[in-house]
Amino acid sequence: MNEAIIPVEPMRAFRWRHGGGLLLAGVLPALAILWMWRASLPMVEGYPPGAQLRDYPVELAGLVFFNTLIFAFASALSALCFLQFKETGRIVKPILALPLFVGGLLELVRMLVIVGGLPANVPEDVFITVSRITTEVVMMFWLCLLPTVFIMFDTIKGKRRQDRATEWAIGLSVVMVAVSLWGLRALTHSSTVQEWVMAGPFSQHVFRWLPLGLAVFLGVFVLPTYVKLHPSLFVQSVWVACLPLGGAYLFFALHAETGWGWNATVASAIKLAAFLIPAFGLVWEYRWTHRAMREQNRTLNDHALYAAQREENARNQERYLTHVMNRINLPLCMFDRSLRAVKISEAVFRAAGVAAGTPATGLTPDAIFPASFAAVLIRAGKEAIKQPSSIAIQETWDGGIVKINWSVSALTDEQGHVLGVMAVGKEVA
Numbered sequence: 001m002n003e004a005i006i007p008v009e010p011m012r013a014f015r016w017r018h019g020g021g022l023l024l025a026g027v028l029p030a031l032a033i034l035w036m037w038r039a040s041l042p043m044v045e046g047y048p049p050g051a052q053l054r055d056y057p058v059e060l061a062g063l064v065f066f067n068t069l070i071f072a073f074a075s076a077l078s079a080l081c082f083l084q085f086k087e088t089g090r091i092v093k094p095i096l097a098l099p100l101f102v103g104g105l106l107e108l109v110r111m112l113v114i115v116g117g118l119p120a121n122v123p124e125d126v127f128i129t130v131s132r133i134t135t136e137v138v139m140m141f142w143l144c145l146l147p148t149v150f151i152m153f154d155t156i157k158g159k160r161r162q163d164r165a166t167e168w169a170i171g172l173s174v175v176m177v178a179v180s181l182w183g184l185r186a187l188t189h190s191s192t193v194q195e196w197v198m199a200g201p202f203s204q205h206v207f208r209w210l211p212l213g214l215a216v217f218l219g220v221f222v223l224p225t226y227v228k229l230h231p232s233l234f235v236q237s238v239w240v241a242c243l244p245l246g247g248a249y250l251f252f253a254l255h256a257e258t259g260w261g262w263n264a265t266v267a268s269a270i271k272l273a274a275f276l277i278p279a280f281g282l283v284w285e286y287r288w289t290h291r292a293m294r295e296q297n298r299t300l301n302d303h304a305l306y307a308a309q310r311e312e313n314a315r316n317q318e319r320y321l322t323h324v325m326n327r328i329n330l331p332l333c334m335f336d337r338s339l340r341a342v343k344i345s346e347a348v349f350r351a352a353g354v355a356a357g358t359p360a361t362g363l364t365p366d367a368i369f370p371a372s373f374a375a376v377l378i379r380a381g382k383e384a385i386k387q388p389s390s391i392a393i394q395e396t397w398d399g400g401i402v403k404i405n406w407s408v409s410a411l412t413d414e415q416g417h418v419l420g421v422m423a424v425g426k427e428v429a
Helices: 016-039 057-088 092-114 124-150 159-188 191-198 203-229 233-240 242-254 262-327 346-352 371-386
Strands: 332-336 341-344 393-398 403-412 418-428
Touching (some): 124 191, 124 203, 191 203, 203 233, 203 242, 332 346
Antiparallel strands (some): 393 403, 403 418
């Protein structure tokens, strides 16, 4: 019970086995689809030129399924991160979760347009390719920009500043979502952008590989610094997620001629893995944090119980001491090293002619007793403090009717340091 209470920061040390578990959990869906492909299912079926994706319900279902899951995981991540930010004021996690939410939201908008839920005056094959590249570039742009800017700032402190920062964060989120949605619509409906992405002899290759380049920049330059300055399992899981994210962008780049079908399904599954990894990281971090807090609460409860027991023991000892001092019917005084009263028996009050029950604790003798009575105790007490190892100091107080012989000695600890003074008196005729 003597150990100190140490603040717990359970997620500051990242273990490689945790990173391997996150990576494996996120990549499993993509590995399953790749195995199906290798088993027998063709990835490219030679879709007729101008064919509509809705004419192939299996491919459409796969595309919608994985991209809708991306939005679901991105939304859950953002909600949990912003709730934690509201409580702690640490904006480290929302900085990464917000771009992921924007990417998931844009994927949902893409799927709604593809299935006919939203209008778009763009040929379907053009929209699929242009909207995918636009979504990926917008999300990676925010993922690279926000952590880079935040690295220059420290954690927000103070309740009022946290509340104000929450308002700014919510406002920034709304603006970022609005700008991203506007950009998706404007770019996909721009004939110039369509020409650059679909038919430009040079620009189509640039746009094809641009998301992968941003993913490499994020994983090699931005997130390592962010992890070093703000270590947590969630931040490190986002860093690990750069691997499947880059793999998805590489798959899209290598199979850009087929904007949909099994190629898009596999790439979307790999991309979903990049959102699953931070989700698992956040859940595990919450679980370990809860476990650490539970252990800390148990320790705090043990210390509180131990302190309550010590306090109760101290009160009992004080009651016992008071009872003994009053029952032996001898003048007894206990003072601290500043000669302030700690305990005084009722016999002392009677001998000095002071009313019983007069407040005395913490007062010097001259503030409690008559001058002649107090002078004897003060003189003997000072002498005992000067000579703590000597025999008790003897003093006599003569009050006329009552005479008291005082024996005053110092109370010391094991090292000989003076803790206080004790005076024992005996009434003589």
